[in-house]
Amino acid sequence: MIKNLLIGSLFLLITTLSFSQQTAVYTNELVDYNKAIELYKNNQFLAAQNLFTRVKSEAEDETIQGDCAYYIANCAVRLNQQNADALMEDFVQEYPTSIRRNDAYINVANYYFENGKYSYALKWYDKVDDANVPRSERDRYHFNVGYAYFKAKRYTEAKKYFNRVSTSEKYGSQAKYYLGFIAYEGDDYEEANELFEDVKDEERYAEDLSYYQADMNFKLGKFQKAIDMGKEQYDRSSPQEKSELSKIIGESYFNLEQYEEAIPYLREYKGKRGKWNNTDYYQLGYAYYKQGAYQNAINEFNKIVDGRNAVAQNAYYHLAESYLKLDQKQQALNAFKNASEMDFSAEIQEDAWLNYAKLSYEIGNSYQSVPQVILSFIEAYPQNKNNDALKDLLIDSYITSKNYKAAIELLENNKSFENKLAYQKVAFYRGIELYNAGKYQEAITYFDKSLKEPRDQVFTARATLWKAESDYNLSNFEASLIGYKQFLQLPGASATPEHDNIRYNLAYNQFKLKNYSEAIENFKSYATSGTAESVRQKDAYLRLGDSYFVTSQYWPAMENYNQAIELNTPDADYASFQTAISYGFVDRTESKIDGLTAFTRNFPTSVYRDDALYELGNTYVSLDRTNDALTTYDKLIREIPKSSYIARTLLKKALIYDNTGNSNEALTIFKKVAADFPATPEALQAVASAKIIYIDQGRVDAYANWVQGLDYVQVEDAELDDATYQAAEQPYLENKTNQAITRFESYLEQFPNGQHALQAHFYLGQLYFADNASEKSIPHYTFVVSKERSEFTEQALARISEVYLTQNDYKNALTYLKRLETEADFPQNIIFAQTNSMKASYELKQYSEAVDYAEKVLQNTKIDNAIKSDAQVIIARSAMKTNNEQKAKAAYAEVSKIATGQLAAEALYYDAYFKHKAGEYEASNTAVQQLAKEYSGYKLYGAKGLVLMAKNFYALGDAYQATYILESVTTNFSDFPEVVQEAKAELAKIKAAEAKTNASVETDEN
DSSP states (O other): OHHHHHHHHHHHHHHHHHHHOOOHHHHHHHHHHHHHHHHHHTTOHHHHHHHHHHHHHHOOOHHHHHHHHHHHHHHHHHTTOTTHHHHHHHHHHHOTTOTTHHHHHHHHHHHHHHTTOHHHHHHHHTTSOGGGSOHHHHHHHHHHHHHHHHHTTOHHHHHHHHHHTTTOTTTHHHHHHHHHHHHHHTTOHHHHHHHHHHHTTSHHHHHHHHHHHHHHHHHTTOHHHHHHHHHHHHTTSOHHHHHHHHHHHHHHHHHTTOHHHHHHHHHHOOOBTTBBOHHHHHHHHHHHHHTTOHHHHHHHHTTOOSOOSHHHHHHHHHHHHHHHHTTOHHHHHHHHHHHHTOOSOHHHHHHHHHHHHHHHHHHOOSSSOHHHHHHHHHHHOTTOTTHHHHHHHHHHHHHHTOOHHHHHHHHHHOTTSOOHHHHHHHHHHHHHHHHHTTOHHHHHHHHHHHHTSOOSHHHHHHHHHHHHHHHHHTTOHHHHHHHHHHHHHSTTGGGSTTGGGHHHHHHHHHHHTTOHHHHHHHHHHHHTSSOOOHHHHHHHHHHHHHHHHHTTOHHHHHHHHHHHHHTTOTTHHHHHHHHHHHHHHTTOHHHHHHHHHHHHHHOTTOTTHHHHHHHHHHHHHHTTOHHHHHHHHHHHHHHOTTOTTHHHHHHHHHHHHHHTTOHHHHHHHHHHHHHHSTTSHHHHHHHHHHHHHHHHTTOHHHHHHHHHTOTTOOGGGHHHHHHHHHHHHHHHHTTOHHHHHHHHHHHHHHOTTOTTHHHHHHHHHHHHHHTTOHHHHHHHHHHHHHSSOOTTHHHHHHHHHHHHHHTTOHHHHHHHHHHHHHHOOSHHHHHHHHHHHHHHHHHTTOHHHHHHHHHHHHTOTTOOHHHHHHHHHHHHHHHHHTTOHHHHHHHHHHHHHHOOHHHHHHHHHHHHHHHHHTTOHHHHHHHHHHHHHHOTTOHHHHHHHHHHHHHHHHHTTOHHHHHHHHHHHHHHOTTOHHHHHHHHHHHHHHHHHHTTTBTTOOOTTO
């Protein structure tokens, strides 16, 4: 076309020259113009452009100028010059009548097209006037435009141009191929298939067409044909195409339920951009499931994370089934729970929920109480054929789940499902739970509830017995006695586990009521029954000895004390002391002396050592063996300086000196007692005895001067002091609390340093403490413990410690607890001091001190299991706080042997924790399952256990279990924000890792 135009131009030029007689200059321009044309034809575009530019600037003829402008712009296009588009636009604007206008657009567009710059080409094709495209160029033009639109994914416009050349001999096949592809992309598979059939014999399209036709047949549901066509091309395909064909073939087999054939192809699929999605995992997992390859099925199903559609619900259901086939019940429970929470398939939802309820009963449930799970299913599906069986499970689940509080709430608040037998049992177990927590009054409430539904004779008897035990612990001894006797008369009593010990309990109750003959009868019956438990039997012999002792039956008392010693009682020191004392009451004084002497030798650390020395000294006095008495008293004073007997021992020594004519030595001791133990009865007795000596010596003035220095002795007010105190003490002894408080306060106001001030302060402290006015008791107990040791000191120390512990004022509590430990005479107070010092030290974050006290507590063989558990827990918790996990592990192992309730749950959680740390993930999960089964009521440890279980599952390669459990924790345990935060952090970490291979996983980043 360009050649024809040039010939026409030359013809016009020659004509013009011949008729117009152009000058030589014009001839030279034509020569240069032709040179530029030759350079252009030879692709020397820069040289041609420069020459065209010179010719254009010198030419006077507009046609020459226009032609030059046309070629200058064309050269710029081919040289990729930045102003190429502008030059072409300038040409069109400056020479609007040029016959090269349309040709310019096409020429530039074709150039860009041939160089693969389709967006540039399309820009210029859009400027072309279709009607003026030469017939010979139309097919090429239409195809190029269609293809440019196709590359721009503007399929509607592309389709219009391809249709214009679909019958073209040159472009028809290509057009049909692209039209087929457009139909394929538009999901018009019938049309696509028809178009592809027209070109399938052309070799250049065969390879691609096999894939497209296989895919189209798959999408049309023609699965066998899709398989055949995919296999045809499979071995000749590139890796990417092979991956896509694997998916088509594998999924086609899957839809034909030919799962064995599907598996190898589904496995070969590489995913989109190297990632599978949840559907991909589901199909392979289901294929394995149908083949009975349950572990392989699990390995695929459990990669489905974040699934929230019908495919996911189906997958989770079959994942649960697979877990069950392999007896992995905890995993199955989670998967059934997940499937039951989706409503895409009502049938799957109901069946999943049913299985979730059954498994919850079987293995426990950390998310919600088992009864609640079962009951919620029955309410949601009242017509389900399994409901009768579930109701039986519901009854039993109240007890096996040990979540008695929640069970009671369900039974009391859901009148549509009443079960009197279940209520009787659950109320009883809730009462036991409260009893073990030391909440005796609340326990009685639930035992009464149980007794109102006397459906089972055994539970009626047990509730009666434990109600009596609660009354006993509340010191309601008359009420407890009635309860024990009722228990013995009930028909179900003999079948209870408590029956063997009823005589022991009854004996103690009679002992407390001072019904010693009945106590003796019952202690003897229990101790000789043959079914007595070892620890109780030893104690029964001790108490039998005490019962005989207080009723002055000393020989049988000694027999029973000795029997307890022979049985290796931990209270051998007490029994030995009592035996020695008893000899004194049967006029076997020498045996008493031998017994007490042996006691001080055999039990050097006994709390009764000062009692023995004091009693031994007194015995020597009664025999007029004053030197032995003084030696013994001195030993007591020297070896046990903080004994409560010190003041009395000093008085005894002084009296010996006074009676033997050593009145000055006696006076020295009396004055020491008065100074060291002010305001105590011993001090007042010392003052009175000293007064007699001063009078005998005729030194009344010296006595008066001395007494004036004692602010608690006011001779002139002594009678008024005594009368005022007695007026306050009388209502106290008569249990008239308010009157006693008023009078004691009045006495202390009148006589702040009176001779009875110590007693008054102590009794006021006791009155306020009993009246739950513990804050008011503090200054009175403080006064008592600030004075020298007296008969009130020990109890005051115990009480003030208890008050501060109740207020969580551990610092002040610890101050008095430490004193109580060293000053107490009663073993129970020493245990109280050490146990609470241990707890207070822990609360004050004094972990090493807490451990020291705990270890001291554990050395005491007389403590019960509850205190042992507390001590081991303190050791364990302190060790965890100081990062000594080995010590914590050992301590928690000990706790687990004896603990109940919350401490048992804590110990079991840490058992799982340490197993996780050791990489024993399955064993750790077993411990968490046990936690869920036996201690579901302790939600904190249930939540912490679930987070641990999630970590275990992820370490075992089960991403589904891990993520589902963590998501459940975040939604079900908002009461424990720290646990939820840990779960969220772990969940984010796992999802980020899984998102690298699973396109369906949503993370914060996507």
